[in-house]
Amino acid sequence: MINKKGRWEFCYNYQIAVDSYKGIIISTALSQNPTDFNELQPQIDTLESIVGPLEENTQILADNGYSTDEATDYLEDKNLDGYIASRKVARKDKNLIKSGNPYSKDNFTYDVEKGTYICPLGQILENQKDYVTKKNKRKIVYWSNNCKNCPKQLECVGKYRYRTITDYGVPSKIRMQRKMESEWAQEIYSLRSQVVELPFADLKHNLMFNEFTTTGLERCSNEIKLLATGQNFKRIYNEINKKENT
Numbered sequence: 001m002i003n004k005k006g007r008w009e010f011c012y013n014y015q016i017a018v019d020s021y022k023g024i025i026i027s028t029a030l031s032q033n034p035t036d037f038n039e040l041q042p043q044i045d046t047l048e049s050i051v052g053p054l055e056e057n058t059q060i061l062a063d064n065g066y067s068t069d070e071a072t073d074y075l076e077d078k079n080l081d082g083y084i085a086s087r088k089v090a091r092k093d094k095n096l097i098k099s100g101n102p103y104s105k106d107n108f109t110y111d112v113e114k115g116t117y118i119c120p121l122g123q124i125l126e127n128q129k130d131y132v133t134k135k136n137k138r139k140i141v142y143w144s145n146n147c148k149n150c151p152k153q154l155e156c157v158g159k160y161r162y163r164t165i166t167d168y169g170v171p172s173k174i175r176m177q178r179k180m181e182s183e184w185a186q187e188i189y190s191l192r193s194q195v196v197e198l199p200f201a202d203l204k205h206n207l208m209f210n211e212f213t214t215t216g217l218e219r220c221s222n223e224i225k226l227l228a229t230g231q232n233f234k235r236i237y238n239e240i241n242k243k244e245n246t
Helices: 040-051 069-077 087-093 145-148 155-158 170-178 181-187 191-195 197-206 217-244
Strands: 013-018 027-030 059-062 081-084 109-111 116-118 124-132 138-143 164-169
Touching: 013 040, 013 197, 027 040, 027 217, 040 059, 040 069, 059 181, 059 191, 069 081, 069 170, 081 109, 081 170, 124 197, 145 155, 164 170, 181 217, 191 197, 197 217
Parallel strands: 059 081
Antiparallel strands: 013 027, 109 116, 116 124, 124 138, 138 164
C-alpha cells in the first residue's frame, strides 16, 4: 500500500463495523487505500451483505477520515442517520482546539438555530453570501462589518478589514457539519470511541497483533476475520458470565 507520504509499505488499511449494543464486530475488511476517504460506502455494502439492508435512520458513526462529499451524499440517499465528525469535532476530541491560533475557525461557534457564527469575543458573523458553484458545491460566506472596531482586529484578521468564515462543500456535507455542531449530535458521536476503538486496542495491545503471519490481500483478510471472530467469542463469553453472576 502507498502510505500518506507516497511511499510503498507492506501494510493494509483495516476497517471494521461494530455493533454499539454489545461491541460485536459485524464485518471486517482490508483495503489498500492509505486513507478512509473512499471507505464508507464499501464498508456499508459489506455490512449489508451480512445483515441485510439497513433500516432507515440507522445511526452510522464515523470519524473525520470518512468526511467526504460522496460519503454524506451516500448516507442521505440511503436515508441513514449519519454522524461523521467534522474537522472541528475531530480536533476537539484530540484536545487540539485550544492550541495554535485562538482566532482560528475551530474557535468560532456556529449557532444552529440562527445560522450564524460567533467569534471568540462574542461578535456575530452573519450569512452574507450563499450560492452554488459550477461544480455543484455550496459556498456560504459569513462576516461582520463590526470587526473594524474590534481591539483584536490585527491579531485576528491581519491586514484585512474583517474576518470571513467560509463553509464549502456539497449541500449534504454542509448539513452534516451543521448537525455535528449540536451538543446532542456530539453526544451520540462520542459513543464511537467507546465502541470502535476498543477492538483495535484489544487487537494491538492485548493480543499483541502487530503484523500478519501470511501475505497477500485475500490471505491477510482471512487472518483478520479469524482474529475478529476470536474477539467476538471473548465478548460473548464475558456477556454470558455477567448473566450467570447476576
